[in-house]
Amino acid sequence: MLAGKVSSAEAKIQQAEKHINEVKDQLLAFGNANPYKFIAERDPRTRELIYRMVEVGTPPDIALAAGDAFHNLRSALDHVICAFS
Numbered sequence: 001m002l003a004g005k006v007s008s009a010e011a012k013i014q015q016a017e018k019h020i021n022e023v024k025d026q027l028l029a030f031g032n033a034n035p036y037k038f039i040a041e042r043d044p045r046t047r048e049l050i051y052r053m054v055e056v057g058t059p060p061d062i063a064l065a066a067g068d069a070f071h072n073l074r075s076a077l078d079h080v081i082c083a084f085s
Contacts (some may be wrong), residue, residue: 012076019069026062
């Protein structure tokens with residue numbers, strides 16, 4: 001009887017693993033895409049050349065997939081707690 005209740009938690013954990021793998025793939029792709037730009041500017045007072053590194057921007061899909069993974073893991077914990085109560 002308990003196995004049936006815990007199987008829903010296992011399904012949530014499997015879904016979380018899919019999202020975690022998705023996050024890993026997206027982070028690798030983001031890192032390989034040269035996510036930073038270098039900008040050279042002159043200081044108006046000293047005329048000295050200043051180099052800055054600017055992040056282009058993190059794709060929102062990374063945060064969404066990570067959030068889904070956390071939500072599924074928390075939900076799995078809820079399913080296990082309910083199975084034992």
